[in-house]
Amino acid sequence: MADIEQVNSPNTAPDVRGREADEPRASRIARFDTPLKLDAGVELAPVQIAYNTYGTLNADRSNAVLICHALTGDHHAASDNPVTGKGGWWETLIGPGKPIDTDRYFIISSNVLGSCMGTTGPASTNPATGQPWGLSFPVITIRDMVRAQAMLLDHLGIDTLFAVVGGSMGGMQVLQWASSYPERVFAALPIACATRHSAQNIAFHEVGRQAIMADPDWRGGRYLLDGTNPRRGLAVARMGAHITYLSDAALHRKFGRKYQDRATPTFSFDADFQVESYLRHQGSSFVERFDANSYLYLTRAMDYFDLAADCGGVLANAFKDTPTRFCVISFTSDWLFPTPDSRATVHALNAGGARVSFAEIVTDKGHDAFLLDEPELFAIVRGFLDGAGKARGLNAAQPREAR
Amino acid sequence: MADIEQVNSPNTAPDVRGREADEPRASRIARFDTPLKLDAGVELAPVQIAYNTYGTLNADRSNAVLICHALTGDHHAASDNPVTGKGGWWETLIGPGKPIDTDRYFIISSNVLGSCMGTTGPASTNPATGQPWGLSFPVITIRDMVRAQAMLLDHLGIDTLFAVVGGSMGGMQVLQWASSYPERVFAALPIACATRHSAQNIAFHEVGRQAIMADPDWRGGRYLLDGTNPRRGLAVARMGAHITYLSDAALHRKFGRKYQDRATPTFSFDADFQVESYLRHQGSSFVERFDANSYLYLTRAMDYFDLAADCGGVLANAFKDTPTRFCVISFTSDWLFPTPDSRATVHALNAGGARVSFAEIVTDKGHDAFLLDEPELFAIVRGFLDGAGKARGLNAAQPREAR
Numbered sequence: 001m002a003d004i005e006q007v008n009s010p011n012t013a014p015d016v017r018g019r020e021a022d023e024p025r026a027s028r029i030a031r032f033d034t035p036l037k038l039d040a041g042v043e044l045a046p047v048q049i050a051y052n053t054y055g056t057l058n059a060d061r062s063n064a065v066l067i068c069h070a071l072t073g074d075h076h077a078a079s080d081n082p083v084t085g086k087g088g089w090w091e092t093l094i095g096p097g098k099p100i101d102t103d104r105y106f107i108i109s110s111n112v113l114g115s116c117m118g119t120t121g122p123a124s125t126n127p128a129t130g131q132p133w134g135l136s137f138p139v140i141t142i143r144d145m146v147r148a149q150a151m152l153l154d155h156l157g158i159d160t161l162f163a164v165v166g167g168s169m170g171g172m173q174v175l176q177w178a179s180s181y182p183e184r185v186f187a188a189l190p191i192a193c194a195t196r197h198s199a200q201n202i203a204f205h206e207v208g209r210q211a212i213m214a215d216p217d218w219r220g221g222r223y224l225l226d227g228t229n230p231r232r233g234l235a236v237a238r239m240g241a242h243i244t245y246l247s248d249a250a251l252h253r254k255f256g257r258k259y260q261d262r263a264t265p266t267f268s269f270d271a272d273f274q275v276e277s278y279l280r281h282q283g284s285s286f287v288e289r290f291d292a293n294s295y296l297y298l299t300r301a302m303d304y305f306d307l308a309a310d311c312g313g314v315l316a317n318a319f320k321d322t323p324t325r326f327c328v329i330s331f332t333s334d335w336l337f338p339t340p341d342s343r344a345t346v347h348a349l350n351a352g353g354a355r356v357s358f359a360e361i362v363t364d365k366g367h368d369a370f371l372l373d374e375p376e377l378f379a380i381v382r383g384f385l386d387g388a389g390k391a392r393g394l395n396a397a398q399p400r401e402a403r
Numbered sequence: 404m405a406d407i408e409q410v411n412s413p414n415t416a417p418d419v420r421g422r423e424a425d426e427p428r429a430s431r432i433a434r435f436d437t438p439l440k441l442d443a444g445v446e447l448a449p450v451q452i453a454y455n456t457y458g459t460l461n462a463d464r465s466n467a468v469l470i471c472h473a474l475t476g477d478h479h480a481a482s483d484n485p486v487t488g489k490g491g492w493w494e495t496l497i498g499p500g501k502p503i504d505t506d507r508y509f510i511i512s513s514n515v516l517g518s519c520m521g522t523t524g525p526a527s528t529n530p531a532t533g534q535p536w537g538l539s540f541p542v543i544t545i546r547d548m549v550r551a552q553a554m555l556l557d558h559l560g561i562d563t564l565f566a567v568v569g570g571s572m573g574g575m576q577v578l579q580w581a582s583s584y585p586e587r588v589f590a591a592l593p594i595a596c597a598t599r600h601s602a603q604n605i606a607f608h609e610v611g612r613q614a615i616m617a618d619p620d621w622r623g624g625r626y627l628l629d630g631t632n633p634r635r636g637l638a639v640a641r642m643g644a645h646i647t648y649l650s651d652a653a654l655h656r657k658f659g660r661k662y663q664d665r666a667t668p669t670f671s672f673d674a675d676f677q678v679e680s681y682l683r684h685q686g687s688s689f690v691e692r693f694d695a696n697s698y699l700y701l702t703r704a705m706d707y708f709d710l711a712a713d714c715g716g717v718l719a720n721a722f723k724d725t726p727t728r729f730c731v732i733s734f735t736s737d738w739l740f741p742t743p744d745s746r747a748t749v750h751a752l753n754a755g756g757a758r759v760s761f762a763e764i765v766t767d768k769g770h771d772a773f774l775l776d777e778p779e780l781f782a783i784v785r786g787f788l789d790g791a792g793k794a795r796g797l798n799a800a801q802p803r804e805a806r
Contacts, residue, residue, distance in 0.1 A: 039670070040670035041670075135672075138670070139670040139671055139672075196660060197660070198651060198654070198655060199651075199654035199655050199657075199658045199659055199660065199676070199678045200646060200649075200651040200654045200655075202660070202676050202678050202679065203642075203646045203654060203678050203679070203682055204643075204646060206642070206674075206676075206678070206679045206682055206683075207639060207642045207643045207646065207682070209672060210635075210638070210639050210642060210683070210686070211614055211617075211639045213672070214614075214618065214635035214636065214638075214639055215617065216619055232613075232617035233617065235613070235617075236610060236613050236614045236617055236639065239606075239609070239610045239613060240607075240610045240643050243603060243606045243607060243610065246603075248601060248602075248603040248738075248741075251601070251602035251603045251606060252601060252602050252603075254602075255602045256602055257599060257600070257602065257605070257709060257712075265707055267442070267443035267444075267541070267542040267707075268542055269538075269542075269612060269616075269699060269703065271609075272706075273602070273605050273609075273706065275602045275605050275606050275609070276605065276606070276609045279606055279609055279610070280609075280613070283613070296672060300672065303675075303676065304668055304670075306660060309660075335651075335738075338651075
């Protein structure tokens with residue numbers, strides 16, 4: 001199972017999860033008292049953003065790359081994750097000499113609004129009450145996440161990003177960045193995503209949310225206060241979602257109908273099949289690292305994402321006369337955000353007059369391919385950023401052995 | 404939503420569900436004291452089978468058609484369902500002058516072993532204890548279901564079936580019939596199914612089972628005794644499964660991103676989107692008509708289904724020198740049992756020397772197309788049965804107006 005994401009399973013008690021939300025380890029923290037205006041029509045203050053940076057900002061402040069993470073990701077993109085003890089989730093892509101080269105670029109990876117790893121979200125303490133926000137946290141959107149990231153860039157004194165890169169929900173943020181702040185984005189790399197969440201994807205999210213809210217330990221969202229954790233509901237939500245991240249072919253190749261530690265079926269409801277055992281592990285380990293309410297809020301933000309609706313129903317208007325150059329990437333076996341979704345994005349960009357290239361990568365690894373060892377992805381990201389870097393006037397990195 | 408199955412929602416208390424399992428309404432009942440030998444290596448006795456018949460058995464006893472139902476189906480194929488108050492689930496296909504013509508054929512529709520609508524299953528009373536079987540019911544297989552159906556045919560004095568017809572889990576039974584009792588099946592119509600359950604399908608089933616077993620009201624399977632009902636878990640299981648019965652395209656066509664009874668989002672976790680409201684309805688209405696433990700047992704039977712494994716790993720051996728004629732049908736948008744699964748069945752039948760025709764029907768309705776108003780399906784079933792009837796020497800029905 002080398003190329004399917006696995007997560008360690010530290011036993012994290014509710015108070016530990018709460019602490020991670022307020023005082024994230026191995027993170028930089030930016031705090032803002034200026035209210036953040038949200039799409040829901042309310043203002044959120046104060047706002048804390050947890051982030052990490054890799055590489056060095058150049059004198060022109062022109063080499064900043066923003067990494068946008070997916071639903072259950074975090075800002076530990078290229079450094080060890082203090083919760084799981086594992087390496088960064090995109091360290092295959094980010095590092096010295098790697099496609100997103102820390103020798104050339106200044107990389108900013110921030111935890112999204114609504115998450116539970118240090119940026120303000122439902123697991124954070126509401127200073128006004130001294131208690132976790134829980135369901136009193138306002139429902140947020142992808143645009144709100146991007147607004148918060150823009151606040152962080154202002155704070156860091158970065159006017160224009162050289163590039164914004166992300167997959168899945170991260171790709172939605174990339175598209176939102178290009179639409180909301182075209183002058184601040186030189187190059188955009190939306191991977192395995194779409195300009196709107198489909199009915200089927202909303203449906204899958206809704207099942208996950210219902211699984212969480214059906215768990216009596218969820219307690220109407222007040223579980224952190226009550227010292228409980230809706231681990232069964234959250235595990236079921238993760239199991240269902242995890243299937244959608246893979247592909248039928250990958251599951252067949254990895255597991256097929258092979259039994260787990262036995263030669264014949266037990267004729268029981270034990271995890272006879274390897275695929276059952278694998279899924280159960282995915283569910284139970286996820287519960288140790290993620291907050292159930294954050295899962296509700298972030299899935300909801302994805303559901304609400306619809307760039308065309310924000311632009312009078314005309315998707316091309318989202319990118320009209322954009323100065324940004326784009327590289328759109330999809331995977332053949334991704335059925336959560338299938339290639340036609342990316343083609344629709346490309347057509348809208350074309351209609352908006354954008355400079356855009358598009359790559360569909362052949363793989364059986366499904367949606368999760370953007371997180372896995374996918375050499376063609378690495379080559380495309382490297383090539384696109386190299387070309388954009390030349391256009392931006394960024395100097396090439398010194399040969400590593402010369403330093 | 405005319406072509407997506409909807410179910411009424413009578414409020415059925417646990418004791419009512421228990422009674423339906425033991426004393427099904429609007430049903431014929433056959434009782435057997437002879438033990439049924441199960442694949443799990445145990446014997447089950449007594450066994451009760453609930454069934455319905457439509458049409459008249461001819462003097463030669465050569466016009467019997469067995470209808471095999473899907474996971475949550477029942478024996479009310481062409482007559483009103485006493486639990487939901489709705490018409491039969493396949494009355495589009497079965498009736499006077501219809502493709503499965505009650506003027507020509509004697510149709511037998513039986514509730515499968517392990518179900519909850521009158522054939523012995525976990526919701527039935529175990530006569531040895533006077534209590535519901537619950538999890539003490541043995542785990543069963545598709546082959547066990549077919550063995551029970553063969554007992555029923557013996558009881559009815561029917562040696563050879565003119566045809567066996569079914570979709571999804573019903574199609575698995577059709578294939579098992581042809582493999583286990585080739586001399587007893589003149590013609591076989593497996594629709595939207597496969598000769599083995601895929602890793603992805605096992606995975607989806609496992610998520611559903613975990614959702615049920617995570618519900619505290621499941622009580623280790625003893626909920627009927629305790630007077631509870633794991634309705635939240637079962638509803639979540641159904642919601643997730645229901646997505647797999649449809650297609651991305653059908654969900655987009657029916658619901659898209661349309662809001663339910665509102666013009667703008669509520670920025671909440673209410674069912675803002677029509678697709679959410681629809682799914683919630685599917686979940687809550689299912690709970691009123693189906694038993695949670697039966698859901699566990701029947702999904703498990705599907706998981707274990709693997710005809711090749713039963714024949715030394717060579718699928719063609721399952722049909723070697725079969726006298727049965729086959730018509731295999733798939734639907735273009737069915738991603739639960741996609742067309743390649745049906746093609747694999749056809750290739751195995753060819754390798755076994757079978758007489759087989761194959762049709763892939765173009766539709767966006769997904770797996771559920773076999774239950775819906777699908778004229779091409781009707782025409783193919785009619786044509787295949789007409790041809791087989793001629794070969795079987797069945798007289799054509801009298802023109803209806805002549806009688």
